[in-house]
Amino acid sequence: MEGNIAELGKYIGVGLTAIGMGGAAIGVGNVAGSYLSGALRNPSAAASQTATLFIGMAFAEALGIFSFLVALLLMFAV
Amino acid sequence: MSDQAKQSGGTGKVIFFAILALIVIAIFLVPTGHGGLAFHPMDQFEIKALFGGDIHWYTVTNATLWMGLTVLGVVLLLVVGSSGRAIVPSKGQSIAELTYGFVYKMLEDVGGKDAVRYFPYVMTLFCFIAFSNVLGLLPVSFTPTTHIAVTGVLALLVFVFVTVLGFVKNGAAFLELFWVKSAPLALRPVLAIIELISYFVRPVSHSIRLAGNMMAGHAVIKVFATFAAIKLIAPVSIAAIAAMYGLEILVAFIQAYVFTILTCVYLKDALHPAH
Amino acid sequence: MATETHGAVEGAAGMPQLELAHFPNQIFWLLVTLVVIYFVLSKVALPRISSVLAERSGTIMNDISAAEELKLKAQDAENAYNKALAEAKAEAQRISGEANAAIQAELDVALAKADAEIAAKAAESEAAIADIRDNAADSVKIVAKDTAKELVAAFGGKADAKTLTAAINARLKG
Numbered sequence: 001m002e003g004n005i006a007e008l009g010k011y012i013g014v015g016l017t018a019i020g021m022g023g024a025a026i027g028v029g030n031v032a033g034s035y036l037s038g039a040l041r042n043p044s045a046a047a048s049q050t051a052t053l054f055i056g057m058a059f060a061e062a063l064g065i066f067s068f069l070v071a072l073l074l075m076f077a078v
Numbered sequence: 079m080s081d082q083a084k085q086s087g088g089t090g091k092v093i094f095f096a097i098l099a100l101i102v103i104a105i106f107l108v109p110t111g112h113g114g115l116a117f118h119p120m121d122q123f124e125i126k127a128l129f130g131g132d133i134h135w136y137t138v139t140n141a142t143l144w145m146g147l148t149v150l151g152v153v154l155l156l157v158v159g160s161s162g163r164a165i166v167p168s169k170g171q172s173i174a175e176l177t178y179g180f181v182y183k184m185l186e187d188v189g190g191k192d193a194v195r196y197f198p199y200v201m202t203l204f205c206f207i208a209f210s211n212v213l214g215l216l217p218v219s220f221t222p223t224t225h226i227a228v229t230g231v232l233a234l235l236v237f238v239f240v241t242v243l244g245f246v247k248n249g250a251a252f253l254e255l256f257w258v259k260s261a262p263l264a265l266r267p268v269l270a271i272i273e274l275i276s277y278f279v280r281p282v283s284h285s286i287r288l289a290g291n292m293m294a295g296h297a298v299i300k301v302f303a304t305f306a307a308i309k310l311i312a313p314v315s316i317a318a319i320a321a322m323y324g325l326e327i328l329v330a331f332i333q334a335y336v337f338t339i340l341t342c343v344y345l346k347d348a349l350h351p352a353h
Numbered sequence: 354m355a356t357e358t359h360g361a362v363e364g365a366a367g368m369p370q371l372e373l374a375h376f377p378n379q380i381f382w383l384l385v386t387l388v389v390i391y392f393v394l395s396k397v398a399l400p401r402i403s404s405v406l407a408e409r410s411g412t413i414m415n416d417i418s419a420a421e422e423l424k425l426k427a428q429d430a431e432n433a434y435n436k437a438l439a440e441a442k443a444e445a446q447r448i449s450g451e452a453n454a455a456i457q458a459e460l461d462v463a464l465a466k467a468d469a470e471i472a473a474k475a476a477e478s479e480a481a482i483a484d485i486r487d488n489a490a491d492s493v494k495i496v497a498k499d500t501a502k503e504l505v506a507a508f509g510g511k512a513d514a515k516t517l518t519a520a521i522n523a524r525l526k527g
Contacts, residue, residue: 075367163405232383
């Protein structure tokens with residue numbers, strides 16, 4: 001198997017960066033889980049908080065998207 | 079197939095499984111051509127001139143075509159759909175009114191009463207993103223929102239609009255957005271730096287989130303499709319494509335929703351900067 | 354791997370999103386699209402939908418107020434009906450009262466008349482009885498006088514009519 005050491009480093013880097021998306025997954029799951037437990041305690045207030053839920057999910061997800069972006073940049077642009 | 083569909087009640091189910099079966103059979107019949115798997119998950123995002131030639135800023139490309147189809151979809155839904163003007167709405171009119179009410183309520187709830195003035199702008203963003211996401215899910219289509227150039231311009235438009243609006247409406251008081259009054263005095267400069275950074279990261283995350291989500295979904299589907307060339311795991315791969323496709327339909331709407339609701343949040347910050 | 358050759362062939366264009374040469378084209382068409390959608394929405398679609406929604410809510414409001422009005426009317430009608438019923442009842446009461454009074458009056462008159470007749474009859478009878486009693490007394494006097502004269506004559510005396518009458522009167526009184 002030919003190739004150079006830079007390619008190897010690149011792919012290892014991409015793999016490591018992709019781990020960051022796991023963090024975002026935990027974050028989004030945390031947001032949704034907290035929402036659900038809150039909503040089950042007080043269902044009448046749940047409907048008014050869906051917008052907050054999605055905003056929170058979006059913010060949590062944004063950081064995972066950054067690591068996805070870095071992975072893509074490493075993979076294709078570097 | 080149609081006889082089968084007529085006999086059983088679940089027409090949609092039968093058609094779905096029939097198509098699935100056809101795809102599986104087609105995959106087994108069509109020879110793969112070359113030995114190794116050909117991974118080209120990113121080819122679907124390429125910009126191509128529709129009528130050949132080099133790509134200048136005015137060239138009609140596949141991006142132009144699909145943006146045009148987006149406009150067509152918006153016109154069909156909101157203009158043709160609502161043309162009945164009926165008191166008791168038809169199906170199309172109901173969908174148009176639901177879309178209108180959905181975005182309007184979102185803007186009013188999140189952005190406040192003053193933000194309602196910018197409703198056409200927010201509605202434009204929502205319609206464009208939702209339609210181009212959903213149309214992009216059609217096979218062999220092109221999704222403009224997978225391109226950072228497109229989403230970046232969308233996000234920058236929001237960013238510039240909101241910043242200018244904030245300064246026009248509040249003057250220098252808009253800077254209070256970065257000066258967290260509820261925090262202890264010693265912490266405020268640190269928080270101000272963090273707030274400033276997060277303010278300027280907004281257009282980046284705003285655009286990358288949309289493009290990244292759409293691109294990732296399409297690329298994953300394409301990767302699964304490539305695996306379908308191996309006969310042994312083709313059924314698994316096709317099942318995975320179907321599952322991803324369902325998820326992508328959800329994501330297409332959620333990302334349009336998220337982009338719009340974040341625009342509303344930014345609008346609210348511009349109109350009422352005080353924490 | 355395929356990605357490797359792919360990357361080698363197309364270089365930086367491995368990710369079409371980063372092909373800077375295509376940016377102006379996309380941005381131009383995006384702006385055109387957004388402007389078209391914006392004008393279609395703000396000039397045609399949104400005013401139309403909002404007018405339809407306003408019209409619908411107006412219609413619903415109108416219907417509700419019409420229903421309210423009809424309800425009020427129904428209430429009015431019910432009130433009028435109740436009033437008429439009460440009036441009719443009062444009228445009936447009045448009429449029956451009047452009839453009662455009339456009957457009472459007639460009855461009174463008849464009773465008075467009957468009483469008067471009875472009184473008259475009683476008086477007549479009283480008179481007749483008094484008459485009869487007087488006559489009887491007289492008859493008794495005459496019979497007594499005759500009997501006394503006969504008795505006196507039988508005893509051989511000559512009855513003086515004057516003393517006889519006086520004696521009988523004294524006896525009858527005593």
